[in-house]
Amino acid sequence: MTVALRTPDKLMKLHRLGSFHPSRMSFMYQLLRRMGRENWRYERQLFDIDEQGVGRAVLTMHGPYRSYSLVAFAHDLPDELRSDRVIAQAWDATFCLFDGVPSTEDIDRLETQVPGQETARLTPTELCLSRANRSVRLWQQVVDALSAGRQPDEQQLAEVGYLMRTTAVYGSGKFGLCDRFAIADRPELHAPFQAEMLTVFLIRQFVRDLINHCAVVKGGEQAVELSPELARSLGIGNSTGLGMAPFLVNHPRLIDRWIAARESALAEIAELAAFDASSLQRAKAKLAKGIAKIPCWRSRHPYQIERVAQLKADMLKLEQVDCSSPVASLDWAEENLSDEGREFWATCLLEAYPQIADRWSEEMAIDEAAGYEIDGNWSLEQTLNAIQRHFDWALKCDWDESETARVWYVSQEKLEPRLGERADEPLEAFEQPLAPGRDMAAFARSLQTSEAQNLAAFLRETPEFRHTARRLQWVCEYPFGEIHDNTISAALKPIDMLRLKLSFFGATYFDPRSDRWLRICMFQDAPLADELSLGNCEGWG
């Protein structure tokens, strides 16, 4: 039996994409499994932090072929300067991921650059740049407890979930960092965002060491270290905003690889005639974990409160899921659950068949520099047919005022993506090309009245559609790369776009604070860097 992939017109809706959950195919999980499987070794090279909590540290992971080091700078940040916004200019700690083990000269050089973050100039030996702020309330409580010789309150830790949160993790050549192409062939960095995930994983380790240090500074001999159990229960937080949303529209082929890999794995699982006992047991164990964790998923945002409530109800229903076969269970989920529950069950199935999921996990990267050409020999009819096939939803939309209410732009002041109101502000001249549906509909209208002999001739006459034509040809080959929804509508909820990307990262406790920024947690309950093993890396999540 061959089971078709779920189709893009059903799956690639924003509400559905905004219901994705982390799975064993997510990038954090891939990284951790590799480190466990390959027996990566942790080494703290340097921890030179003074009594004010200011100084430098170097934390290294040694893999089978190469080593990677987090170079950390801890700062004494006055409370009034602490902000999670990307526009902040000072942080509690700043970091970079160094390719190898840095010399003292390297660290000296990095100290002149890394604390400046967006003003830094880095070199090809640096792979990532990041920074983090303390969760002020929790940080102080934990230091107070440890310095007094007792462990902090478990409940208080669980309510926040992290001691520090990152506010950006940059890679791929930004600020002079190493280009992706230079490291993409390394097996350990081939999957997407592995260097970024390793950066965050080592930041988590640094934060544990820093809080223990602060406790000793305050409490002297009576201070105790944070217990490994509690340290493990803490992840690293992250505040993220609109900057992440354009990425999804700007990288359709990469997004296709992520979603197509996941869908291919699910289709392969759906082809199995029946569950075997151990696979079903793994799926049910994942479900039980989900049910146990759902009370920890807190949010104050009405949109997310409703989503979490739906998920909770769906999880309870899932205890009655039709287990006659994987495909029957997927059909049952489709009929009986909301998008939240449907996508959660998909992650349970991936967990049930790790060999299938892990094999497809290797297909999630793509060389985006290749395949940039446009085939100009396409006839206009062929082009129109392709638009009808892949953008039917966009052709049916009338693109009136409410459908084009928003404008994506980049602000002059902070060079960050923003979402503005078209009617209220003169932003159109600065509009970013982030509305493929509207542009494709306009492209179709123009094609219908053109007499050009082929696509190349059409584009020579009307180059304003060149960007859209390239996208169309990509979508024909990479159909899961295109969101089948309006990205400039008055009804758009950018947080749905953010959750899609963050689920592939492996982030949990998605907690929107408005319709366009949110907090998440990373690596919560994961093993610590100095205790990695095949068993605890495989068992995480």
Next chain:
Amino acid sequence: MDVSFNELEARVKKAARGAGLPWGLAEDFAKAIVAVAQQDHISGTWVVDFLLHPRACDWLKELTYELDMHSASKPRPANVPAQMNPVWEGFEIRYLQLSGGKRYPLRLRATIDSELWLKLEKLEFQTYAPESDESRLKGAGAGVNDND
């Protein structure tokens, strides 16, 4: 100065847009400049001189037409100032790459004159919207206090 290829491509694309080119042409122009930078240091400011030339869009329409038709490049027009020749060379490299022809060694880093980098930055800036107090708060969607 040296920059990553990703930085170079992103900045040239935005600068081309800032100079008034449609996004699609800006993308192909940036790819061509990256192809040149993979060969050699980019010396002088010809990249910006090209973008600011009144015929830039017409030239790029022809260059990309040849690219789309997968045909060999035509001789460059007679009225192109000599210092802009590398733009045609960049497209020629891309024609060759597309047809599986000569492979060029990659440099790890792009190097360009810093004067050019600053001129590109100025053009890039044209694509960014000035902010009002209202948009500053609404556009990013974050409140004033995001800390706890």
